[in-house]
Amino acid sequence: MNADVPKLSICIATLNRAAFIAETLDTIVPQLRHDTELVIVDGASTDGTDGVIAPYAAADARVRYVRLERNSGVDQDYDIAVSQARGDYCWLMTDDDLLKPGAVDRVLAALDGSRDMVVVNTEVRTVDFSGALSAGLVGTRHDVEYAAEDRDRLLRETAHALSFIGCVVIRRAFWMSRDRARYYGSLFVHVGVIFQAEAPRTLVIGEPLISIRYGNAMWTARGFEIWMFKWPGLIWSFPNLEDASKSRICAREPWRQLRKLWLYRSIGGYAPDQYRRFLAPQPMTAWSRTLSRGIAAVPPALANAVSSAYCFLVARHARMNIYDLARSANASFVSRAVAKAVGF
Template sequence: MVEENKKVSIIMGVYNGMNTLKEAIESIVNQTYSNWELIVCDDQSTDESLNILNKYALKDSRIKVITNSQNSGLATSLNQCLKYVTGSYIARMDADDISMLDRLEKQVRFLDEHPEIDLVGTEMQEFSEKGYGVVVKNKKNPTKYDVPKGAPFCHATIMVRTETMEKLGGYRISKHTMRTEDVDLWYRFFVGGYKGENIEEPLYLVRMDDEAYKRRKLKYMFHASYIIWYGTSMLKLPVYYKIYCLKPLLSWLLPPSTKKKLRNLLIR
């Protein structure tokens, strides 16, 4: 077992997540690593999400619930959570997913043993009511040259040093980062000269049901393309890297099975 001298602050945004929220929270409550706090921001849910959160907070003092004054989106919710962080490390968690029970333990051990690394992600496995799906992988040691090709880290799996996230200023709020706040974060992360690595093990289960695909609207793909176009200039990459700004749009048109095959080719 890893020493539990480092507190992990897990940040989560919730909007109408009552059907999956309990399972997500239970996966944190039952972690083998117990020195954590779960900071959850409810984004003006209209279902029972807030009531569920408040019940968990009453039972476990490590859980803190805050609310937005109006529905504002994930990036704003996560920034609200960041205001209350007291841990040495910050981890992400989505309200419809599941963390494997030793996820925090293994990521804390990694950061403790690798002081030169600022952020660590993991592989994640897709699941739905039909069962388990493919394992989503990333390069073990991504560099700035990998960012335009696709996400260098699976956003919901990351654990990052608190000082690093503070220097990055959290998530950027603009019309171009709606549903693409992670894409923007990766560009700023590598522009800042930070280093990240991926644990080559699926420590996170990501829900990929019909609702997940419905959320991938075309306008969000345009947002991602915009960020890639300008991000390549921020990273001072060769101009031909701008062609990758077409990738989100093309990806939106492709069936899921083809997307998975292309993704696997890109990370090799």
Template sequence: MNSNPFLSIVIPTYNRVDFLDYCLEVHIPLAKVHNIPIFVSDNASTDTTGEVVKRRIIEYPLIQYHRNETNLGFDGNFECALKYPQTDYVWLLGDTYQIPPDGIDYVLKLITANKKKYEAIIFNVADRVIDIPQQDYTDQNQLLSDLGWHMTCLSSLVYSSKLITNADFERYKNTDLVQTGVIFESIANRSFLIHWVENLSVKSIKIKDLVKKSWQARTIEIWAEKWPNLILSLPPSYKLDIKIKCIKEHGIKTQTFTLMGLLKLRSENILNFKTYKNYSKIFPLATDLSNITILIISFLPSTILKFIRALKKKTHV
């Protein structure tokens, strides 16, 4: 079976064998249509990830599996995953996401139907309201302003092999957001072409009784500290006012740092007085809510909030 030279799917994973198995189940039929190779980059999982993937390889021989000897962290594993394929384009897919049924067809037609050389292709994400028409971007500040916050979702990103080859992965290690940083670093101060797809969306995989847990406990650290640090560290050709807009838009558009989002974080005890103290000086970068408001939320009884959330969820079932 000859693999498609134009596009591959790479799936970085760590200790989420149930999600990964379902992810492969969903994507193997889509990949088979065009012989799309699938690469699984296992970040030294301690569960049965390897066994499950090997069973899936029997079903679809174009799956390749690699297990890191040690855990390289999010960024290190993403770099490994992106560098494995030899295809013209690489779709970076989280193990808890699924691509749209027409997504592969769309990419293949886009990259073969004309002579345009795209650095990256950005897909929409289900349940996000992005009122930006489909278009090609050639201005780095416009891209950061419109979609910078959205490009943190790794599963929405398709990279060209050229961008991967030239990306400065080392510069963005330990940011937990290397997938975003390398794109904006790469296109700074030069001509580029990036395509935005409005009408096709990746979406989260929903499996009853399974909850995606990996980075949730670090929500405040990542989005109140690491995210602002990454954006502010981008080259000076990105305008400061657009950088600040981009930082805050993530908290608003994903509802991480809205009033309801912070109440949710408090109900899970992710936001408490300790975390408030740790991040109080940098909260103003990530949210328009005042520190007084965040402080008050941090003292609310988390058990009561959790009960209210559970009750509300139950009444909507």
């Protein structure tokens, strides 16, 4: 490898994260080595993010800050970050989550040139990091290898983790060789890059190296659109993957599942506006339409209380759902009591 070319570029696309990004950078910058760099692409923030980042860039030549004149969307901004990077590999890191100590060294040790991608396991915590919601988005605590022909197994075993872009470390040449523009606006450009053709040779690191600040994503308010339409639309768009594998990740049309509509009503993500915008144009039976419209009209506090009671009695393991219910604008005394009972 050319000594002037970093082995790893940590690439962050950010927008209006002045309140959070310093905490993120404080877990990354001390881990940078001579063969690493940090590239931050700011999609025209208006909240003073530039002022937060400036001291880091001024103090360390390995930190490069690129401010765009206009916001192009998260997908294109990550693509710009990779284009600006100089490293052989790019870690598509987020702007409000935290690297664990030793994470960069652990990833660098895995970049031996034989792999196109490393997937980093991640733990999920509450928005203030005080509580644990998931010990890891990948189900294994052991490292696992995937060959190029293992694309269906890779999807089945890692798609849940890959919905979080920060777990992806990818060979820059592999990224640049793929069609990225097709996936602008999907919110998951990295998944399009990975699965549009033969899959990258991949190592999954089973040890969690990132702590996710759950519920703080810029797109949280668009959750219904994203998880009912955008995510399944992307997963089911890959013709080279088996339907059985795709169905393990999500239904082709999850919005037809009444229990999902009820959950989104419970957390404030599904209401008459969402019904009219997303479901009214869809083909469905008269009975399904009546039920879908009816769920949107259920008093949200009632839906929240019923869902919270169900989680307490039947599904205490669904910690992220319990957390969502308790943090919702529709939160009831039941949801707050359940959250307290499970330790939030």
